[in-house]
Amino acid sequence: MRIKPSKKVLLSWIDKYVPEKDLFFLSNEILNKMDIKDVLLMPIDEFFNHNTYGQLNYGNSYEYWNIKNAQYVIIAENEWIGRLPEEQRQLILNSQVLCERGLVLPVSFIHEIEKIPSSFVIKGNVVIQRSMWEKLDKSMKEQILTTMVFEWWDKGECEEPPKTVPHFLLPFANTFGHHQGANCLAAVLFAISKGKQEWFIYEWIH
Incomplete structure (x- = not known):
């Protein structure tokens, strides 16, 4: 027996999968190449102890437990990344792939890859950010999340509950x-x- 997320579950995931604030994890080396303004910048240890950004929705989406080789975190409003010059944007988004944070998906997970802005496609991956996510249509979001379920989270395989289950x-x-x-x-x-x-x-x- 295989199960799929219900419509109610998918709608809930669509709403919560990408947090409202964008986070970008950077090494010292990358940070030194940037001219950063209009954002909050924190050392990563301070960030992980922050009351707001330590909440489950941020940790789950960005998969803090996977992050490697990052010393600083940029916290930005969701339109910030789109306003940067292309060279800086590419540098930051490439860093998100390298540090192995969450919200980075293989291109193969997305059936209509042409609908993803090319700036967010990095080395065979798509770096998802809030503003970009908001602009995707609902059916595409459902497709992405359903594919993630079967590729990463759970194959949907299960057994019928025994008749003795309360x-x-x-x-x-x-x-x-x-x-x-x-x-x-x-x-x-x-x-x-x-x-x-x-x-x-x-x-x-x-």
Whole structure:
């Protein structure tokens, strides 16, 4: 049995996949080549301890755990990257591929690659930023996210729940989540509560 994200789940992902502020991770070497203005610039250690940018939606989308060889982070409004001279834009976007942050997808994941602005196509990858994401049509966003599910996250393969599964677990079996933050301990505590504390299942529980 294979499952796909429901329309409700896809709409939720479309809304939350790309955070409102753009983040760019840079090495010292690249930063020294730039004339940076109209943005916030932070050392990466300070950035990771920041109350706003430490939130799950940023960490999940940009995949902080993968980032390598970056010493600074630019925080910018979503139109900033589009206003830069092409040479600087290419330098920054290329750095996002090299540091292995999230929101960088192989070109093969995108069926209508001609709809992606050429500036954001770097070495066989597409670097996704908020303003660019907002300009894509909904069907294209659905296609990209559905492809990601089957290529990276989960093949959608699952088994029918046994007949002995309690009824309060059935709405959550063989589904994709649409809230950021839930983890496996949350699911266990929800099950132990026998479904009485449904809010547990949407929490990141330590």
